[in-house]
Amino acid sequence: MHSRLSCFVGFEDVIAEPELTHSFDKVWICSHALFELSKYLIYKLLSLVLAIPMALVLALVFAVLSWLHIWIVMPFVKTCLMVLPSVQILWKSLTDVCILPLFQSIGRCFAMVNIRLDQE
Numbered sequence: 001m002h003s004r005l006s007c008f009v010g011f012e013d014v015i016a017e018p019e020l021t022h023s024f025d026k027v028w029i030c031s032h033a034l035f036e037l038s039k040y041l042i043y044k045l046l047s048l049v050l051a052i053p054m055a056l057v058l059a060l061v062f063a064v065l066s067w068l069h070i071w072i073v074m075p076f077v078k079t080c081l082m083v084l085p086s087v088q089i090l091w092k093s094l095t096d097v098c099i100l101p102l103f104q105s106i107g108r109c110f111a112m113v114n115i116r117l118d119q120e
Contacts, residue, residue, distance in 0.1 A: 023031075
């Protein structure tokens with residue numbers, strides 16, 4: 001088997017016969033040729049049948065995502081950034097009143113804990 005940098009599946013990748021235990025040479029050559037020919041023809045056939053519809057579908061998906069980003073997501077983000085300073089002040093006040101005293105108390109409780117490890 002030889003290694004190659006490719007995104008395509010090769011015959012050696014699918015038929016994992018070790019090099020020392022190949023089947024008969026004629027069988028190996030015919031199966032390899034049939035595999036490569038089938039892979040080539042099926043790819044061409046699928047490309048012929050599906051390439052244009054898939055291009056249309058992917059173009060529609062890209063257009064919809066672009067529209068959503070331009071007309072929905074970015075205005076929402078800009079609105080949040082405009083409102084954010086007042087929300088930030090409210091959030092800081094809320095955390096200073098409710099959460100900060102709790103964590104300060106927990107910190108003071110655990111501040112007196114000492115751990116000593118002795119090796120025996």
